[in-house]
Amino acid sequence: MRSYAGQRAALAIVQLAVLSILVFVLTALLPGDAADMRFTETLTPEQIAQLRAQLGLDQPALERFTHWFGNVLTGDLGTSLISGGPVRDIVKASVGATLVLTLATLAVVVPLAVALGILMGARENGRLDRTITSVTLALSAIPDFVIAVVLVALFSLKLGWLPATWVGGSLLANPVLLVLPVAVLLGRTVCLLSRQVRAGTINALHADYVVQARRLGVPRRRLLLRHVLPNAAVPGVQELARTGDTLLGGVLVVEAIFAIPGFATALVDGVETRDVPVVQGLTLVLAVAALLINLGADLVCNRLVPRTELLR
């Protein structure tokens, strides 16, 4: 058990190192740097060269990488080329909205998906199962932004019940703002997750030990919650980690549509203005978050069902 956790954590550290290199290379490949982007029309070439030297953009890539990586290890993500402030502040300023959005979505998605999945799996091929399956199948085929556009048109523009965009203030203080974004994010994640939980439930229900438990007269509720759920949850938890990616993509789109000043908005701005340190910092934080979620999911699965050999 401990050795599994140790091995898995070691893999995570290797992943982290490789990821930071990848993040750096990927963003360093962006053609045109912040100096070009800003002042090509107002500055002379000499001034641009001076600016570039001042921003440290004239150094060779390897040197910039070691400098950046050393700073990252000490928790310093660098300075924004555009605003001049530390990247850490930008991360801090934007992480709140994204976190609230993600957690609010998860708080709705996880119980809903588990409940739906068990409900469907327990009555395999029943009428309820078929209905929910068809609905989730159809819903998961609609891109986030289409749902968003239609919901905004319907509830904000036509009916005027809910705000269409973020209007300032904190998301937490104004939960109404969260309704539409979370509803948009809900669609696909619930569909993907509940289908996994359903498959897990069906597999577990057909397993020999459940058949035996049933034979011994274990009550149905206890059977489902105590014996089936932990096993059924494994594909669900793994899917949840993978859904993180889908969810993140969704959050990016949703933030852009509802003008929520979160991670995605900061990122899109950073990419557009070639503010490389900001993009690197944000990407790195996101990649680390994704990595930790994956690590957590694997450890939880190992805890739920110790026999799973996730790490060959």
Add this chain to the structure above:
Amino acid sequence: MRARTPLAVSALLVLIPLLVAAFGPLISIGAKPGLPYEKSGFLGTDGLGRDVLSLLLTGGRTALGMALGAVVIAYLIGGLIGLIAASTRHRWVDEALIRPLDVLLPLPSLLVISVVAVGWRASPLAITLAVAMVNVPTVARLVRAAALDAASGPVVEALRMQRESWAGIHLGYVGRAVLGPVAADIGTRITLAVFLVASVNFLGLGLSPTAPDWAVSVSRNREGLLLQPWAVLAPALLLVSFTLGFNLLADRLVHRTRRLVEAKS
């Protein structure tokens, strides 16, 4: 057995957008701006004054072509890696092929694609390659897992004893055994790829904002949804029809392979 959507319906859902995308550009006169913003014509005009119908006819090639191309490339690369990893008899080859992909898995895909899209100035080829690369790790793992089952069975041993060639065994037998799960996966993967491409374009990081692409049209015309709904709904419907059709086909395949497995055991 549960009642299922007829095959014809799923096929039609996929075929309509596909045909529009493939042959639309041949019929269309091109989506030129400057027409008055009104409901004239079959579907009216959009915010830039382009005829929505010609927009639809020209916009599918990028929306679907990039996604389909990405999935094909992802399977060519990822599938080959998976097959080699599953069929090698040297464990280190397997490790060397699969481990690096594990490292790539947690990279947020929309992020990678956005950076690439902006970096290469929205070249459709670069976006397609980025979407493909993001999918390679999962495809390789899936193919490897499916091929391991077949490659470790007695049939492969028998073929090996009959001195069949490597390609004969692995591409002929193992490759065919993998086709079932792969076919089911392709359905969902195409949906995902369409979403990724569409999301990047929708965010304005991909193709230029005046491109006739379906996702770009949805993005551009969303403010006018109540005034001119078809400029948004028509491209959105074509996208949804395509992904829904593929989802239904994939669902059908999953059930068929499961039934085959059950029948065998």
